[in-house]
Structures are given as C-alpha cells and as structure tokens.
Amino acid sequence: MANIQRTISPVDGSIYVERELADQRQIDAALQRAVEAQRDWKQTSLTERAAICERMVQYMLDHANDIGAEISWQMGRPIRYTPAEITRGFEERARYMAAIAPDALRDISLAPQDGLQRFIRREPLGVVLVLAPWNYPYLTSVNSIVPAIMAGNSVIIKHSNQTPLVAERYSEAFREAGLPDAVCQHLHITHDDVAGMIADPRVDFVAFTGSVAGGHAVQQAASQRFIGTGMELGGKDPAYVRDDADIAYAVAGLVDGAFFNSGQSCCGIERIYVHQAVYDDFVESAVELTRQYILGDPLQPETTLGPMVRTSAADFVRGQIASAVAQGATALIDPALFPMSKAGTPYLAPQILVNVNHSMDVMIEESFGPVVGIMPVKDDAEAIALMNDSKYGLTASIWTNDAERALQLGEQVNTGTWYMNRCDYLDPALAWTGVKDSGRGCTLSALGYESLTRPKSFHLRTVTDG
Template sequence: MSKIQCISPIDGSMYAERPVADAEQVATLFARSKTAQHSWAQLTVAQRCEFCSTAVDAMVSMKERIAQELAWQMGRPISQGPGEVGGLEERARHMISIAEASLQPLDPGEKPGFVRKISHEPLGVVMTIAPWNFPFMTALNSVIPALLAGNTVVLKHAANTLLVAERIQDAFDKACLPEGVFQHIVLDHSTTSELIGSGNVDMVCFTGSVGGGKAMEEAAAGQFIPLGLELGGKDPAYVRADCNLSYTIENLADGAFFNSGQSCCSIERIYVHESIHDELVAGLATVGQAYVLGNPLEATTNLGPMISPAAADFVRKQVADAVAAGAKTHVDTSQFTLDQPGSAYMAPQVLSDVTHEMSIMMDESFGPVVGVIKVSSDDEAIALMNDSDFGLTAGIWTEDLDAAERIAPQLETGTVFMNRCDYLDPALAWTGVKDTGRGCSLSAMGFDALTRPKSFHFKTSTD
C-alpha cells in the first residue's frame, strides 16, 4: 500500500504519514457522497447554515492545536497560526450570513398569466483540492459555500498539510453533519486524475500551480464538469509619489515577506515613482533586515522556513541570476545564519536594478523576495504591471482616490487594492485572469460557481 508523507520543513523529519486510498475505498466514499447529497439538498438553507456554523465553532476551538500543527507541517510561525483560524472564520461566517439571500430564486419580473423563476440548483459532488500555503482558508473558500448550496464535498489536501483535512473532518463530525456530506481522502496525483475523469465528480475546485491547473483540465476532458482554478500570481504594487511612504513601506514589506512570501497574492514586484525610489528600497531593506528567521515553534520567530529546501533553493537561484545580470541586493543575508544553500530557511531580500528580462520579475517566486523598478509615470507603471502571465491582484499606494479609480480599470487583474495588499475580503469576488486561472469564489457570486441555474416557466392561464 502506497503512502503519502508530510515532511516538516523545520528539521526535515517525517511529521505525518497516511495511506493512499485504494480503488475500493474511493468507490465507497464517492457512492456515500452521492447518496448523501440528495437528502442534504432537501434541507433548508437555514438548516445547512446551522451545521456549518457549528463546524466553524469547532475549528475556532482548535486554534492552539492548529497553530502548532501548521508550524510543523508548513513552517508558519506559531505566533501567526491563530491568524489562519481568524481568516477561515471571517470567510466562513460571511458566506453563512449571505447564503439564504444569495440562494433565493431569481425573479425575472412579473408577466401576466405566468409564474417564472430561476433557482440555484446544487451541482452534486464537489471535489476540493487544496494547497498547503494557507491550508484552512483556501480549502474553506469552496468547502463551506459548496455545502451551503446543497452539494456534498470531498476534500483532498496537499501532502504537506495532511492533518488539515483531518481537523476539518473533526469539526464537521463535532457538528454532527450527516454521514457522507463532508469527507476527506488521501490520494496521489495519478489516482486524483483518474478520479476526476471517472464521472464521480460534478465539480473540481483546485488551488495550485499552473501545471496543476493544466493537469486538472486534462483529467476532466470530456466530462463537461466545471473547474474552479486558482493558479497563483506575480502580484504587482505601484507606489505613487503622493503615497504615505512610511505606511507604504510597512504594508509592502508585510505583503512581500509574510508567510515567507508563500501566498498567491503576495507582493512580488514593485513599481515606484523615481522621486521616492531610493527611500522605498532603503525602508523595505530595513524592515527585512529586522525579521527574526528561525524555528517557527519559538515565540520570537516571525519568519519561518519555506515549505522545502527545494523551494528555497529555487528562489535563491532567482536572486543569484538577477544579481549576475546586474541587480543589486539590499538585505545583508549573512546575518541570517540559517539561510544556507540546501536549507528551507531563507532570509528576506529586496532587489533593485531589476528588469523584466529577469526571472525574479516574471516567474512566480513564492518566497520572501521582492524586486523594485523605478517609473516616471502612471502609464509606465500600468504597462509594467500588465506585463505578466498572471493576474490575481494588484495594489496602488496613493493618497489620491481619483488617481486610483483612473488606474484600476486599466489593470489586468482580478482584484485591485488601494493602500493594502495580500488580503481577501469575503464580500468581494476572488477571481483572476490569464494564467491565474478561471472561476470565482466567495461573495454572493461565489454561489453561482457552485450551482446551476434551473428555469421554471409556468403558464397559469389556458383560456
């Protein structure tokens, strides 16, 4: 029997190991899910909300345990672990609060002699394939709304965060969710692909790499099922001369370095007006130099290891290649003794004199590094921000709301921020363009992706 291992980035030890489900177990689990969906869909939205709300309560009660397990599984400093729980709670409770209104049938307007409406029908069995970097929040982006809409859900979590699926299962079990409505499963990549193409899945919600998204499309070919694909980003920031510079520096540093830069919407490239370029770079470097890189189980650590030595070495190579091509580094990494080739621990870095010919400005880094380019105008910044294969979020730092409202529509991205970054507001649609993927989660629009419309066209008069 093959097994999936979770290797801790703290020390390279095996933290957890679970067997991969075999064909019989997969068939049994999905049969149970399909059977449960019919009765689950018959409940009122209010009843489904109650189950989900109780499950969220259970997850919140596990906050300390979750923080420690996240530190071991993916390197998040234990002091920051509760923030993951706060984020999942914010998102889940918002979706619960809007579910009844969002799932009400649409009324196309009165027409004499007819009764007409469009209902939101559940799709059936939704499979969520979740990543390791924000493992609870990304999973629940689809799990909670899918359940509220009347679907049943099967969660397959990343190998790096195996225990997250088990904690979510624990929470739904504590909520006494009917059997088969939410289940988790451990699969390898090949078995997952076979499953998606088997006809047992009615929708796939995937968060991961572009390569992973392409694999999802190939696996689902001919099944005619919807795919929700969030495939990452190379998110830009534009800093105008009229910004609040001290606030901007603090905000951008957090957006670039939090979670070791391992966020699809972290700031990976900055375009700043030439008049404040040097101040911004110096400020970012000062903040980066002050980070405490270390064991995430220690309370003083605010920058833990990346997910693996290979991930850290990839970013180190991007930095080295940029420097070889003329870029300049501004953080003295020699003071971070854990940052060594072959180590998962990587210090933050700020680079200037970078260009779009460099990987560091074009390819997703997913690490604690950011490149800075000076610009002379809004138009130049817009052109550079749009020069990317990705389009998840973009941020504008300015005190001029009119300028932000003029620039924002020209940016090829799913979300435009002003004076903030690396944040997801559950009241707004979370979506992207280009290689970031397709689909929409959260907000009232998120329910549309997890349901299908059904029209009712009743003629009441036959005279």
C-alpha cells in the same frame, strides 16, 4: 503492501505525518457515499445548513491553538501567526459565506404574466471535489468548502500531501457539528487517483487552488467531460508606489506583503514599482524594515520568518536571486544577518533586489518565496505598462493619496483585484478571481455561489381555460 504518504516537516526535516493512501475500492466507496448523501442533504433547509456550518466554525475556533501548531509543523509558518488563520480569515470567510447564502441562493422571480408563473432556481451541482494547497491550508479551502456545503452539495477534500491534517480536521469538525455522514469526506490519494476522480461521472465540479501546471493537469483530466472547474492559480502580483504616497505606510504594507509566510502567498507582493521621486526613500526604509525579521524555528514565539515549505522551494528562490545578480541586479540584504539561512535547508533570508528589469526571471516568473524586486518608474504610464507586462493577473495594488487617480489607473490594469493602500488580503464580500494564468472562475462574495450551483428555470402555466 499499502502505499504510504509521508509529510516531511520543514521545521527539522522529520516525518511529521504518515498516512496510508486510499486504494481504488475506497475511492469508489467514498464517491458513492457522496452521491447518496447529497440526495438527502440538498433537501435540508438553509437554516439547518447554516447552523451546522456555524458549529463547525466554532469547533475550529475552540481548537485554534492546536491547529496552529499543526500548520507550523506541516508547512513552517511561525506559530505566532498560525492560530490567526483560524481566528481571523477562516472565521470571517466561513461565517460571511454562510450568512449571505439565503440571498445568494434565493429564487429569481420574474414579473407576472397572465396565467404564468416563472422563476429561476439555483440547484446544487452534486459532488464537489476540493483540491487544496498547503500555503494557507484553511483559508484557500474554506473559500469553496463552506459555500459548497451551504448550496446543498456534498464535498470530498483532497488536501496537499504537505498538509493532510487539514482535511482530517474538516471531517472531524463537520462530524462534531452534526453534518450527516458522507456530506463532507476527505481522501489521501495520489495525483493519478485525483485525475481518475475528475474523470469519474460522479464528480460534478472541481475546485482547484495551486500551480499553473497543476491547473493544466486538472483541465486535462476534465477534458472529456462537461463539468466546471474553478482555478485559483499563480501570481506575480505588482505594487505601484506613487510620489504622493505615505511612504512609511507603503513600506510597512508592502514589506509585510512580500515576506509574510516566507513569501508563499498566491497574492503576495513579488514586484514593486516606485516613482523615481520617492524611490530612494522607499528602498532605504524597506531595507531597514526587512533587516528586522527574525528567521528561525517557527515553533519559537520570537520567530517572525519561518522556513520555506521544503528545501527545493528555497533552492528555486536562491536560483532566481543568483541569476538576477549575475544579470546585474544588486542584493541589498546581507544573508549573514540571518544565521539560520543556509544552503541545503528550507531556511532562507528575505531579499530585496534593485537594478532589476523584466529580462530577469525574478521579475516575471512566480517566485513564491521571500524575495522582491524594486524598480523606479518615471510616471503612471510606465508603472501601468510594467504591471501589465505579466502572464499573471491575480491582484495589484497602488499606494497613493489620490483615490480618484487610483480608480482611473485601476481600470487600466489587468487583474482580478485592485487595491489602494493595502495588499495581500481577501475580503469575503468581494469576488476572488484572476485573469490570464492566475486562473478562471470565482470564489467568495455572492458570485462565489454561481459556480457551485446550476440555474434551473421554472415556467408554469397556471391558467389553461379560455
């Protein structure tokens, strides 16, 4: 009897997608097809690769509204926002990475020497296995898929079992774009089968986005092989609001950074440190703005805050909040303002906590939900010490009108990206990377091509006489 994967929608608890899981024979066949397809694909010109990727992007844009509805049903983000995952971030990243490929992959030519020609060429790795999460299912996956294809690799996508339709959309879009068969495939498989694929010699690189525990599992599966693994893992991203900041602007940016997508963002704001001189004003404004969210059915256009991905995720955040309150924290948002917020469901009201400290899990462990703690600080030094007091380091932001000071403090913070007066945004021209338990490796920017290729040196003696 076939094994069936079921996707339970957080919207109403119904089964939204059912898919038969691939068996070992099908997995083996997909791997072999990927190997064989890549041999031809790597000979395809960059111009043709870019044209195919452009047609793939256009397919996604043409179907953005339908895709948005699928995202909302699968993981719960309000439908007023989901089409923009395609029409904004996905399009921007895909087109940028395709556009820079000729420069990023160009041969590195060395100064001529008598009778010698020397250069370094970036060659594709082979088969890239992309393991993608549900929270931003297209944004997280496009970071690896498009540059892998552009670099001449073949790709196999294993998407989260919460968002299986995303992998299918990629396959359909690339097929419509004219990508040769098996250059981009998808599989619905178990975690054990993923581990088996990682151990298979036909897989040459693994691009993983997910939890720290998931990253360790990928590392374990790859431990007997000398292959690269890219890890984009968890975060507990901090923000620091200085006393010279535009408070209204900082509140708007940070409340959105904390609660958009119900806080389910690897680079969402999970802790805020505010200079004591402006602390009260900041907290008061943040509470006022947070109360304006509309928690409800994500398929309704007025909804601005949808359910979390599943009840267990919401219960985890409820537990963090309850534990912090038991330790002395104060919850400033009355859940009664959000009638859809009910125990035993994935619907959870946003929450702001004050009187918090780093002995509380809510300030040190990833929440991945609609809760944020706010602490007053007396100066820059205290803020930097608290920002660095974390096992994570994906992004951090400072809110100030002093750009010079922002740069000085940014050099002291252990993070992959340092923002001034913005947060929770990926610029495809910049390296997307993390430190500590936030991961290893890099996607986006010209540097994102480095992990998807290998350098090959050419050392040619062209003159042999004399």
